[in-house]
Amino acid sequence: MEKWRVFSIFIFFLYFPRVLLVQLHASEEYARQAPRPIIVNTGHHDRSESDPQQVHISLVGKDHMRVSFVTSDQQVPSTVEYGKTPGSYEASATGEHTQYTLFTYTSGKIHHVVIGPLEPRTTYHYRCGGSGPEFSLRTPTSTLPIEFVVVGDLGQTEWTASTLAHIGAMDYDVLLLPGDLSYADLLQPPRWDSFGRIVEPYASKRPWMVTHGNHDVESILSYPEAFKAYNARWLMPYQQSGSTSNLYYSFDVVGTHVIMLGSYTDFDPESDQYKWLFADLAKVDRSVTPWLIALLHTPWYNTNKAHKGSGESMRKAMEEMLYKARVDVVYAGHVHAYERFTRVYDKKEDPCGPPSPSISLYREPSFGHGRLRIVNNTHAYWSWHRNNEPDSNVGDELWLESLSSSSACMQVSNGQESPSKFVNDEL
Numbered sequence: 001m002e003k004w005r006v007f008s009i010f011i012f013f014l015y016f017p018r019v020l021l022v023q024l025h026a027s028e029e030y031a032r033q034a035p036r037p038i039i040v041n042t043g044h045h046d047r048s049e050s051d052p053q054q055v056h057i058s059l060v061g062k063d064h065m066r067v068s069f070v071t072s073d074q075q076v077p078s079t080v081e082y083g084k085t086p087g088s089y090e091a092s093a094t095g096e097h098t099q100y101t102l103f104t105y106t107s108g109k110i111h112h113v114v115i116g117p118l119e120p121r122t123t124y125h126y127r128c129g130g131s132g133p134e135f136s137l138r139t140p141t142s143t144l145p146i147e148f149v150v151v152g153d154l155g156q157t158e159w160t161a162s163t164l165a166h167i168g169a170m171d172y173d174v175l176l177l178p179g180d181l182s183y184a185d186l187l188q189p190p191r192w193d194s195f196g197r198i199v200e201p202y203a204s205k206r207p208w209m210v211t212h213g214n215h216d217v218e219s220i221l222s223y224p225e226a227f228k229a230y231n232a233r234w235l236m237p238y239q240q241s242g243s244t245s246n247l248y249y250s251f252d253v254v255g256t257h258v259i260m261l262g263s264y265t266d267f268d269p270e271s272d273q274y275k276w277l278f279a280d281l282a283k284v285d286r287s288v289t290p291w292l293i294a295l296l297h298t299p300w301y302n303t304n305k306a307h308k309g310s311g312e313s314m315r316k317a318m319e320e321m322l323y324k325a326r327v328d329v330v331y332a333g334h335v336h337a338y339e340r341f342t343r344v345y346d347k348k349e350d351p352c353g354p355p356s357p358s359i360s361l362y363r364e365p366s367f368g369h370g371r372l373r374i375v376n377n378t379h380a381y382w383s384w385h386r387n388n389e390p391d392s393n394v395g396d397e398l399w400l401e402s403l404s405s406s407s408a409c410m411q412v413s414n415g416q417e418s419p420s421k422f423v424n425d426e427l
């Protein structure tokens with residue numbers, strides 16, 4: 001079991017000299033916090049066999065939402081009733097269901113129901129499977145600003161509970177998770193259920209968009225079918241972005257194109273993921289989505305000893321594509337410590353930015369979550385919130401400017417090849 005429930009982040013192509021000072025302070029004053037135990041009582045729940053459990057929602061296209069839930073009772077239909085008034089459901093939708101077996105463990109009936117069209121920034125009340133408790137969700141705004149929460153390596157320890165409480169204490173629109181969800185690790189399959197119950201109070205209210213990490217693979221030689229639980233339970237809108245796999249996809253939400261990459265599936269130039277990413281980036285129109293962000297599990301840059309170099313082969317395969325497309329920010333998980341990098345490409349600072357003695361600008365081993373508030377087409381505010389109870393202390397914060405508004409980075413420089421065929425020439 002992993003000890004540190006924090007995520008690392010690295011930011012491409014950004015340069016803010018003042019944060020070098022912050023780095024020195026932070027590394028001197030901030031010592032690693034001790035791990036906390038697994039939450040043990042989550043195997044129990046007080047809902048009936050037919051009641052929905054582990055309810056979570058995810059975005060599907062512009063104005064639809066997928067509601068996912070599990071029932072022990074096989075007879076419960078895959079339906080969701082919903083409406084804008086509590087207890088009164090003017091619409092309903094029917095979806096699909098799945099189930100899987102892993103050694104002696106058999107999952108409950110896993111339902112996925114797409115509802116919509118839904119109005120932007122509107123609260124809907126909904127009920128799953130025709131009975132049981134009522135939930136409510138809020139759809140994302142259709143105009144900026146929008147606030148993303150970013151948290152990786154979530155797990156289910158008492159630190160997880162603390163992180164979730166801090167996330168829930170402040171409003172947000174969409175949660176992004178760059179991998180490692182339940183840490184069930186093949187041998188403890190019911191931990192997917194307990195994880196689903198732990199996150200339900202949050203993931204049933206706001207869309208949670210996830211990609212996978214190494215702990216979600218769940219494959220060993222004698223059991224080669226990878227991602228069985230992850231794919232069954234955390235179905236993401238991959239078809240909407242032309243992907244053929246739940247392991248990588250992209251989506252748009254107000255002014256932002258979010259790319260979810262897969263660190264534990266093929267990424268070499270012959271792979272489906274590589275070809276999909278190439279085609280996906282070619283479709284990005286920065287006049288519609290000026291913000292372009294990517295998430296993946298295993299970082300391409302990392303100055304910690306842990307997992308050093310683990311993301312290197314994927315970086316070699318895919319970094320150039322992201323660089324040429326002028327991705328604004330890349331988030332990763334895996335290393336359980338916070339780290340922010342300057343604008344970087346191929347291990348060096350990007351020529352679009354001024355020189356710096358180090359590409360790693362801020363490191364701290366705190367537990368916490370990040371928030372990316374996209375304020376308008378050009379500016380976003382990033383903040384790292386430590387679980388420094390009882391207050392959610394801000395450890396690191398800075399303004400980001402979208403590369404789509406940087407004429408230096410978007411222009412074809414003289415004599416050189418265009419930075420990208422993906423770049424919209426009008427910007």
Ligand SMILES: *[C@@H]1O[C@H](CO)[C@@H](O)[C@H](O)[C@H]1NC(C)=O
Pocket residue numbers: 375376377378379
């Ligand atoms: C975008 O937001 C930044 C930060 O608040 C602000 O300085 C800038 O003027 C805004 N741009 C526009 C076009 O409103």
